[in-house]
Amino acid sequence: MGHVRSSASEEVLMSIESSSTASRLGEFEIHLRTHRYAAAIQRRYLWIAQRFVDYLGRQCIAVEAAHAPECEDFLRWELRSWRRRYRRDPRNIFEWRRRYKTVMNVFLRLVHGHWPAIGTPVTAIEAFHRDLAQGYDAWMRELRGQASGTRSTRTTQALEFLTELGPRGEQESLAHLGVRDIDAYLQQRCKGLRRRTIEGYTVCLRSFLRYLHGSGRTALDLSSTVIGPRIYDDEQVPSALRPEEVQTVLEATRQDYSPIGRRDYALLMLLATYGLRAGEIVTLRLEDIDWQKESLRVRHSKTGAVSELPLLREPGEAVLSYLEKARPESERREVFLQVRAPYQAYKGGSILNCVIGARLKMAGITPRGRKGPHAFRHARAVSLLRAAVPLKIIGDVLGHRSAESAAVYLKLATEDLRAVGLNIPKEVLS
Structure with missing residues (x-):
């Protein structure tokens, strides 16, 4: 009799789990439809999600x-199935894994509310490390006033x-x-890396x-024993595209409708015209563009300052063309959105590295030095210098704290310096 009752209970539990799974898949289907994924993508995502939940069911995992x-x-089980089939x-295989993981990430983000989910530490030492990292993050935020990006990088390095x-x-x-522990770590971690890294x-x-000693975790303050390579201010000459290279890239891109x-x-026109940082472009919002006043509001990512810049005709037309003919329909307020569903805003400025790399290659340009957004930013700084614009104004346009920060671009105007002839007295030469 007890066995019959147990079997019935198991059947009820299985029925509840099956209902929950079906509900999750139904939510996933609605999510894909709501965010306007293409029909073929919806079918593929649902197929992979179904296989995933079926696998979990066989393992008795909710x-x-x-x-x-x-x-x-x-993924390992699915790869074995693929090989048998x-x-x-x-x-x-890397692309295959990426496709599966993309689907699972979207699905599990819907299930957990965020993904990767914050799991429970497995061991006592993991729990201790997590507590340390959280305390370190709070110390940087509350006592040092450091930005979230800096805190994220440093807590990752600490862990x-x-x-x-x-x-x-x-x-x-x-x-x-x-000290020996510190030396051993640095020798292993920094092997083969560049000085700046x-x-x-x-x-x-x-x-x-410094945090460990201040919080009483270590007996000694070992921060002074960590000696890195000496990096001199402005020791490297920044790289910049030449004016003709900028125009070639813009013209080639303009012809792609x-x-x-x-x-x-639109991205490249904003870069070339205003010399904005990548992060400043991807965080532009629709309300930052005042079409009637012909102005552009920019939040400078490094200083936190806000600049009101004139909206010039060419970049304005490029942005307007994008908004009217290419930007996906969305309730999001960011100007630039991803080109594929779910049409989210860009999380960082790395998209511009991809865009610039592809457009330089298409235009047949192989610049020396850096090839990212800063090559356009530096090119704009040089063009302003050659137009005899004061360093203070250049610094304001580019979002620098001081004119001294913009002075590094003087190194790029070497051709202008070569053009200056020195009037040397003949007696000096004789």
Whole structure:
């Protein structure tokens, strides 16, 4: 009798889980439709999601309990199934994994509310490291006033450092951390890296060691023992595109009337005209453009200052063409949106690296030095210098705190310096 009752209970539980799974898949389908994914993409996403939840069901794992390890287990299982079915590996296994993971990320973000989900630390040392990282983040935010991007980078580096310490990273051992531990980590971590990269790691490590001592986690303040390479101000000459290269890229992009072409042309026109930083362009909002007053409001990412710039005809027309003929319909207020569903705003300025790389290649230009947004920014600075615009105004346009920050661009005007003839007395030459 007890066995019958147990079987009935199991059937009820299975029925509830099946109903929950069907509900999740239904929500996923509505999500894809609402965000206007293409019909073919919807079918592929739903097919992969169905296989994923079927796999979880066979493992007796609820969808809500799925985290990164379960995703990796599913990918391994799915790859074995592929090999049995086709008797070979996918042509590009990395692309195959990327497609599956993209679907699982969208699906699990819907399930958890955010993804990757914040899992519970498995071991005591993981829990200790997480507590340290959270305390460090709060210290940087409240006492140092550091930006979220800086805090994210430094907490990531701190967790990496703690992990590399191994048993020395446990709570009791950390109190006796010494110079040898620091040296061993830096030798391993910085092998083969460039000086500026090494300098960045040492800055992060010094900050974390300062926090550890200040919070009583370590007996000694080891921050002063971390010595990075000396980096001199303005030791490198910034790279810039030549004016004719900028015009060639703009003209080649202008002739591309596809939605991507119109987006790229608007992005490049803003870069070339105003010398904006990549992050300042992708965070532009519709209300930042005043078409009646012909003005453009820019929030400078480094200084936090806001500039009101004149909206010039050519960049204005490029942006208007994008908005009218290429920008996806969306309730989002950012000017530039992703070209594929779900048409989100860009999370960072890295999209401009992709755009510029592709457009330079299309135009047949291989510039020396940096090829990203700063090459356009530097080119704009040089053009302003050659037009005899004062450094203070150049600094204001480019969003620098001071004229001294803009002075680095003087190095780029070398051709102008060569054109200046020195009137040397003949007796000096004789």
